[in-house]
Amino acid sequence: MTNYGWEIVQTLIVDVEPDETVKRAMNEINAAQRSRQATREKAEAEKLLQVKRAEADAESKYLGGVGIARQRQAIVDGLRExxxxxxxxxxxxxxxxxxxxxxxxxxFDTMKEIGSHSKNSTVFIPHGPGAVKDVDDQIRNGLLQGHAGSH
Incomplete structure (x- = not known):
């Protein structure tokens, strides 16, 4: 414009209207970026959920073990008394x-329990006075062997 005696110092552009293909491309780029971010966030949330489930399961198993140990200790204490x-x-x-x-x-309590539930499968257990003595010997030998193995 200087050829005509005008000097343009500054121009204010109020409304830019790019070509429709440019608009579509820009929208697709924005949508892809948002989709990637949403996928990352969703994966992070799922990871956190799995970690929390695993921690809860471990805590539950630990507490179950503590409960069983206390129950067995109470049984042993009761038997001792x-x-x-x-x-x-x-x-x-x-x-x-x-x-x-x-x-x-x-x-005999175990035999009664097995026989009193209709949904139990058939279990064959040697029965008779000698069988009880055999069970007694097997338990005692197992405890002695376990005790000897721990020293």
């Missing part, structure tokens, strides 16, 4: 006699 009380109240009995009697009682 029963053996001591029975041995003192019935002259001539030894703690082994009392434990043998408890083992037989538990054996």
């Amino acid at each position: 029963s053996v001591v009380a029975f041995s003192h109240n019935v002259p001539g009995t030894s703690p082994k006699d009392v434990l043998d009697m408890v083992l037989v009682t538990q054996y």
Whole structure:
């Protein structure tokens, strides 16, 4: 414009109207960027959810183990008290006699439990006075071997 005596110092552009293909391309670029970000966020949320599930499962298993350990300790404490009380109240009995009697009682309780539920499968267990003694010997031998192996 200087050829005509005009000098343009500054121009204010109010409304730019690019070609429709340029608009479409820019919109697609923006949409792709947003889609990538949404996918990242969704994957991060799923990862966090899986980690929290695993932590909850581990905590649940730990607490279940603690509960079982406490239950078994209570059973052992109860048996110890029963053996001591029975041995003192019935002259001539030894703690082994009392434990043998408890083992037989538990054996019959187990047999009763197996037979009382209709949904149980058939279980064949040797039964008779000698079978109870065999179970007693097997449990005792297993405990002794486990004890010897831990030293």
